[in-house]
Each structure stands twice: as C-alpha cells, then as structure tokens.
Amino acid sequence: GAVVSQHPSRVICKSGTSVKIECRSLDFQATTMFWYRQFPKQSLMLMATSNEGSKATYEQGVEKDKFLINHASLTLSTLTVTSAHPEDSSFYICSASILAGGPSTDTQYFGPGTRLTVL
Amino acid sequence: RKEVEQDPGPFNVPEGATVAFNCTYSNSASQSFFWYRQDCRKEPKLLMSVYSSGNEDGRFTAQLNRASQYISLLIRDSKLSDSATYLCVVLPGAGSYQLTFGKGTKLSVIP
Numbered sequence: 229g230a231v232v233s234q235h236p237s238r239v240i241c242k243s244g245t246s247v248k249i250e251c252r253s254l255d256f257q258a259t260t261m262f263w264y265r266q267f268p269k270q271s272l273m274l275m276a277t278s279n280e281g282s283k284a285t286y287e288q289g290v291e292k293d294k295f296l297i298n299h300a301s302l303t304l305s306t307l308t309v310t311s312a313h314p315e316d317s318s319f320y321i322c323s324a325s326i327l328a329g330g331p332s333t334d335t336q337y338f339g340p341g342t343r344l345t346v347l
Numbered sequence: 348r349k350e351v352e353q354d355p356g357p358f359n360v361p362e363g364a365t366v367a368f369n370c371t372y373s374n375s376a377s378q379s380f381f382w383y384r385q386d387c388r389k390e391p392k393l394l395m396s397v398y399s400s401g402n403e404d405g406r407f408t409a410q411l412n413r414a415s416q417y418i419s420l421l422i423r424d425s426k427l428s429d430s431a432t433y434l435c436v437v438l439p440g441a442g443s444y445q446l447t448f449g450k451g452t453k454l455s456v457i458p
Contacts, residue, residue, distance in 0.1 A: 262445070262446075269450075270450065271351075271434070271448040271449055271450040271451060272391065272434075272446075272448045273448075274445055274446070274447075277445060319388070321390050321391075323446075335393060336393075336446060338390040338391055338392070339390060340389065340390050341388075341389070341390045343388070
C-alpha cells in the first residue's frame with residue numbers, strides 16, 4: 229500500500245525557535261498533500277492544502293506566515309512552524325492523495341505524525 | 348451545528364459484543380464518507396469507505412443514510428484489538444480532497 233513518512237516523529241524545542249517537519253510519499257506521487265493539527269481529545273483540523281509547485285491554501289484562522297508550507301516535488305512537502313510558542317504544541321499530521329488515475333483517487337494516506345512540544 | 352458530529356463515548360464493551368457508532372454530517376452535498384481508526388497517539392488509518400448501499404468488511408458493517416445525513420459503523424464480535432478511537436470522516440464534494448473529521452468515538456473492549 230501507499231506509504232507516507234514524516235520526520236521527525238517527535239521534537240521538543242524552546243519558545244521562539246523554528247521547527248521544520250517533512251512529509252514524504254515513499255512509493256507514489258502525490259498531487260496534493262494536506263497538513264493537519266490535532267490537539268488532545270480533539271479532532272484533526274485541516275491547516276492547509278498543498279499542491280506541488282504552487283502556493284498552499286490555508287484554512288481560516290491559520291497564519292500563513294507562521295506555518296510555512298513548501299511543496300517542492302510530488303513526493304515532498306514541508307511545514308515550518310516559525311517562532312514556535314507553547315500554544316503551538318500539538319500533533320501535526322500530513323496526508324497525501326494519489327495522482328488521478330492511481331489505485332484510488334479518494335483515499336488519503338496519512339503520515340505517522342510529528343509530536344511538537346514547545347517549552 | 349458542527350460539520351461532523353459523533354458521540355465521543357467512551358464505549359466500554361466486553362469481548363464478543365456488538366457495538367454501533369453513529370455519525371451525522373451537516374453538508375448535504377457531501378460526496379464520500381469514511382470510517383477511520385486512530386490508535387492512541389498515532390495517525391488515523393482508513394478502516395472502510397461507506398457506500399449508499401451499505402458495505403461489509405468482515406466484522407465491520409457501514410451504512411449511509413443520505414436523507415438523514417447519517418452514517419453508522421457496526422462492529423460484531425468485538426476483539427481487544429478493536430480498542431481505538433473511530434473517526435467519522437466526510438469528503439465535502441466532487442474534486443475536493445479536504446476531509447472533514449469528527450472528534451471520534453472511543454471504544455474500549457474489555458476482556
């Protein structure tokens with residue numbers, strides 16, 4: 229099946245630093261990647277939709293200057309949390325959709341997530 | 348009204364029991380529906396898609412009622428390994444990949 233990896237799986241940083249999270253589709257090409265955030269006991273909330281080679285589309289309430297997304301290739305998207313603060317501590321999950329014409333165009337495959345703790 | 352609503356539970360059931368989860372969605376134009384399973388501190392994993400005609404996969408049966416905007420998941424013969432949070436997920440429309448997640452229903456299967 230389709231595999232999505234994320235790196236790092238866990239990061240602890242000081243307030244004010246920037247953290248980069250990578251999301252890779254390992255065995256397929258993804259036209260679209262998504263970034264979600266999940267706070268404890270809450271549902272996954274979509275932060276932004278990322279298409280290869282174009283600017284990401286951010287959901288309402290998500291600061292695009294704080295959460296920088298780069299989708300440089302069909303297999304890699306990065307999320308950079310700039311000037312992280314304790315309230316940014318959360319579980320960040322990416323997902324990727326297979327190119328149209330692939331095994332399933334409706335299915336999103338999720339990465340294992342990155343747990344960010346900002347001290 | 349929230350876009351996707353689920354009973355948060357927890358549902359505590361003995362092994363071998365049958366348990367049903369319900370979910371309602373607010374967007375009548377929604378096209379696709381799924382149940383995902385999420386283990387503690389892990390990413391969600393697709394359990395099954397939900398079709399209008401209803402579908403079954405082993406011990407799991409999913410039903411969709413478009414008129415009532417209601418989705419259900421039935422688990423028969425519960426196993427300890429079924430303990431997880433079950434997420435009701437809706438895809439709003441054709442051509443969109445933006446999944447909308449419910450908060451999830453927590454299931455604990457007890458020996």
